[in-house]
Structures are given as structure tokens and as C-alpha cells.
Amino acid sequence: MKQLLLDKIAKKEIVVGVIGLGYVGLPLAVEKAKAGFKTIGFDEQPHKVKMVNEGHNYIGDVVDKDLKRLVEEGMLSATSDFSFIRDVDFIAICVPTPLDIHQEPDLSCVRNSTRDIAKYLTKNTMVVLESTTYPGTTEELVKPILEEGSGLKCGEDFYLGFSPERVDPGNLIYKTKNTPKVIGGVGKDATEVIAAMYRAVLEGDVKEVSSPAIAEMEKILENTYRNINIGLINELAILCNEMGISIWEVIDAASTKPYGFQPFYPGPGLGGHCIPLDPYYLSWKAREYGFHTSMIESSMMINDKMPAYCVERAGKILNRFRKSLNGSRVLVLGVAYKQDIDDYRESPALRVIEELEKTGADVIYYDPWVRQYRFKGQERVSEPELTAELIESADLVMITAAHTNVDYKLVQRHAKAVFDTKNVMKNIENRENIEVL
Numbered sequence: 001m002k003q004l005l006l007d008k009i010a011k012k013e014i015v016v017g018v019i020g021l022g023y024v025g026l027p028l029a030v031e032k033a034k035a036g037f038k039t040i041g042f043d044e045q046p047h048k049v050k051m052v053n054e055g056h057n058y059i060g061d062v063v064d065k066d067l068k069r070l071v072e073e074g075m076l077s078a079t080s081d082f083s084f085i086r087d088v089d090f091i092a093i094c095v096p097t098p099l100d101i102h103q104e105p106d107l108s109c110v111r112n113s114t115r116d117i118a119k120y121l122t123k124n125t126m127v128v129l130e131s132t133t134y135p136g137t138t139e140e141l142v143k144p145i146l147e148e149g150s151g152l153k154c155g156e157d158f159y160l161g162f163s164p165e166r167v168d169p170g171n172l173i174y175k176t177k178n179t180p181k182v183i184g185g186v187g188k189d190a191t192e193v194i195a196a197m198y199r200a201v202l203e204g205d206v207k208e209v210s211s212p213a214i215a216e217m218e219k220i221l222e223n224t225y226r227n228i229n230i231g232l233i234n235e236l237a238i239l240c241n242e243m244g245i246s247i248w249e250v251i252d253a254a255s256t257k258p259y260g261f262q263p264f265y266p267g268p269g270l271g272g273h274c275i276p277l278d279p280y281y282l283s284w285k286a287r288e289y290g291f292h293t294s295m296i297e298s299s300m301m302i303n304d305k306m307p308a309y310c311v312e313r314a315g316k317i318l319n320r321f322r323k324s325l326n327g328s329r330v331l332v333l334g335v336a337y338k339q340d341i342d343d344y345r346e347s348p349a350l351r352v353i354e355e356l357e358k359t360g361a362d363v364i365y366y367d368p369w370v371r372q373y374r375f376k377g378q379e380r381v382s383e384p385e386l387t388a389e390l391i392e393s394a395d396l397v398m399i400t401a402a403h404t405n406v407d408y409k410l411v412q413r414h415a416k417a418v419f420d421t422k423n424v425m426k427n428i429e430n431r432e433n434i435e436v437l
């Protein structure tokens with residue numbers, strides 16, 4: 001099986017299947033197809049399948065014309081019909097791994113898609129889980145489902161591995177193609193063959209590790225590292241405000257150290273599908289070993305209270321104008337979870353808006369990237385344009401995402417007061433009406 005697959009990789013005869021055509025899956029499918037591997041994307045959402053087959057892109061990190069060309073050339077197609085799994089030699093599973101309402105791992109998408117794969121899995125196929133998850137998932141959950149559902153044996157009839165996705169939406173330098181990749185297979189041969197398949201597609205380094213659990217854990221480490229460091233900085237931001245010290249200037253100064261320090265920045269809380277969720281996958285798994293991940297819990301406690309803290313600060317700013325949040329109009333700028341992207345999953349801005357409204361504030365928002373969003377069953381629409389009149393109509397402007405295509409000078413000139421939780425207005429000279437987190 002090993003030599004057969006290595007030969008097929010070298011000759012570009014591998015047919016690729018990507019399960020889940022979202023922020024991670026679609027860019028991966030496009031890269032595989034661009035590298036000369038015929039690729040079939042699988043998604044349970046018919047509108048995504050239809051869009052791909054019509055050559056329409058819906059993910060920011062994918063170049064529209066690349067997608068269109070690959071579809072026209074017959075190198076990329078999409079389907080909701082898993083029976084096409086029979087035709088593929090390499091499968092990457094890129095489905096969501098959210099938390100349930102009790103903040104525990106919800107692996108239903110991984111489980112369901114793996115069951116669907118197992119029904120049609122054929123011999124000599126490579127299966128790689130890319131979804132972020134707790135250490136052990138590939139061997140404890142995916143492997144038995146594949147073996148039982150297909151009657152095939154892992155390592156003998158098919159290869160299985162884990163390779164964490166590292167997509168950073170909106171990153172202009174690091175894309176799927178040039179970001180290094182880690183591969184941990186079930187057995188050495190699996191690792192070698194799966195790594196060869198990624199090397200045939202990517203420019204970034206491909207690092208082989210000794211097991212899927214190492215690869216699963218390293219991904220959680222990456223995201224937990226960010227989560228905890230952001231938690232530390234958020235806590236220091238609260239302290240620095242009490243002490244009358246600018247946390248931003250402190251971080252700038254510390255960043256002059258050429259070794260041993262990496263800057264992280266405070267903000268209204270954590271957002272996105274990864275950093276706020278993934279560490280809980282580890283906390284959950286750790287409890288199986290009677291272990292409490294206290295650093296994760298502490299950092300989550302701080303990060304989770306940032307939206308409420310920011311609203312408290314907003315209230316204090318209005319107080320200075322003898323106003324209360326109750327009855328004041330607040331213009332929130334930016335609801336995406338980070339700058340210059342349209343993804344608002346887990347965005348702290350949504351919680352800021354919720355908290356503001358709980359206090360009775362009249363909230364409007366403007367986001368050039370997120371024209372509307374749905375949160376807790378409610379739909380909201382962005383103000384169409386950021387005009388001087390709109391800014392003047394608000395008692396307070398609260399900046400919750402550092403989008404670069406916003407006219408912050410206009411904001412400064414016309415706002416009664418600004419609360420900048422991202423320090424995005426740092427280069428604006430006149431700062432009389434600006435308060436920074």
C-alpha cells in the first residue's frame with residue numbers, strides 16, 4: 001500500500017476528498033487542486049456545494065478566479081453525496097469542532113462525517129483529520145468508526161493520521177500553501193505517506209511527529225498558549241487602568257527585548273472558532289486523568305469577563321458627561337472577531353452589544369466586513385455607511401475590531417467620546433475624546 005500510494009502521489013494520480021468546505025476546507029481543496037490533484041469537496045450544506053460547482057467563491061482567503069478556473073478545468077467539484085468517497089484516495093476531514101451548551105466538546109460533526117466516510121471507504125485510502133480536537137480523537141474515535149463501518153483495517157487497508165489546520169483568516173503572508181504543517185499518523189508508514197501527500201501540495205515545511213496524539217496536542221498547545229497569554233495581558237490591562245499606566249506603551253516597551261518576549265494585546269475578549277474554544281477540549285480530556293487545567297480556567301475567567309468589563313468602562317466614560325448607559329446611544333465599530341475579516345463567530349463584540357443593551361443602551365453598529373449577523377436568534381444589520389452624522393448621533397463610539405478600512409480620523413473629529421478597546425486610533429494626534437482600554 002505504501003509504495004502504491006507514494007507512486008500515485010508522485011504521478012499526481014491521487015484523487016482528493018475534502019470534507020467540510022468552510023474556512024479551512026475550501027482553501028485546502030483549492031490548494032490540492034492547484035497542485036494538480038483532482039479534488040472533490042464534500043459538504044452537507046447544498047448552497048455551498050452549488051456555489052463551488054458554479055465557480056463562486058465565498059471564503060475570503062480563496063482567490064475568486066483560482067476557484068473559477070479550477071472548476072472550469074474539472075479539477076475541483078463539490079457534492080453532498082458521500083458515495084463519491086469511493087473515488088478518492090486521500091480524505092481530509094475539516095468539519096467544525098464546537099462546544100456544546102455546557103462548554104464541552106461537541107464532536108458530532110466529526111462523528112457523523114466519519115460514519116459517512118466509513119460507508120464508502122475503499123482500500124488504499126489515506127484519511128486525515130484536520131479539525132482541532134483533544135489528544136486521542138483520531139485513534140479513540142475516528143479509527144474505530146472507520147474500521148467498524150468499512151470492515152477495513154487501519155494500517156493494513158487504509159492509512160489514518162491527524163494534521164492540524166493552521167488557517168489564520170485574513171493573514172496576508174501565511175496562507176494554507178506556505179504555512180508549515182505537522183503530521184502524525186497511526187504508524188510510521190501512514191505518517192510518511194500522508195506527509196508526502198502534503199509535501200506535494202504545500203510550500204511550507206512538513207514536520208512528521210510520532211503519533212496523532214502529538215499532533216493533536218501540539219495544536220491545542222498553540223491555541224492554549226495564545227489564550228493564556230491574552231488572558232494575562234487582559235488581566236494586566238485591567239490592573240494598568242487602575243494604576244493609570246498605559247498597557248499598550250508597556251507592551252511596546254517590552255517588545256524591544258529581542259528574545260524571550262512575544263507581544264500579545266488586550267481587547268474586549270476572545271473570538272473566532274479556535275482560541276476561545278479549543279483549550280476547553282483539553283480541559284475536558286484532562287478530567288479523564290483526574291487533572292485540572294488551572295491555567296486554562298484562570299485565563300478563561302479573565303477573557304470571558306472582558307466584554308462586561310469593557311461595558312463597565314463605557315459606562316464610566318458616559319458618567320463623565322453626566323450620562324448613563326441607560327438611554328444613551330452607542331455606536332459599536334466592528335463586530336468581526338478580528339480585523340479585516342467577515343467572520344464573527346464567538347466575536348466578543350456581540351457580547352459587548354448584548355451587555356450594552358442589557359443596561360438599556362440604544363446600540364447601533366457599523367462594520368464594513370459584516371453587513372449583518374445573527375446572534376442568539378436575533379438578526380442585526382450594520383449601518384450602511386460611517387458618516388459624520390452617524391458618528392455625531394452617538395453618545396459614545398466603541399471600537400471593538402481593528403478594521404483598517406475605517407476612517408478613524410472622521411470618527412475622532414465627530415465623536416463626543418470614543419472608547420477604543422483595540423488601540424486602533426493610536427496614531428491619531430488629537431486624543432481629547434479618546435479613551436483606550
Ligand SMILES: NC(=O)c1ccc[n+]([C@@H]2O[C@H](COP(=O)([O-])OP(=O)(O)OC[C@H]3O[C@@H](n4cnc5c(N)ncnc54)[C@H](O)[C@@H]3O)[C@@H](O)[C@H]2O)c1
Pocket residue numbers: 019020021022023024025042043044045048094095096097109112113130131132133165166167168169273274
Ligand atoms: N477557521 C479557522 O480559522 C480555523 C483555524 C484553524 C483550525 N480550524 C479548525 O478547523 C475545523 C473547521 O473549521 P472551519 O472554520 O473551517 O469551519 P466552517 O464552519 O467554516 O466549515 C465547516 C464545514 O463543514 C461542513 N460540515 C459539517 N458537518 C459535516 C458533515 N457531517 N458532512 C459534510 N460537511 C459537514 C459545514 O457545512 C461547513 O461548511 C474546526 O475544527 C476548527 O477548529 C479552524
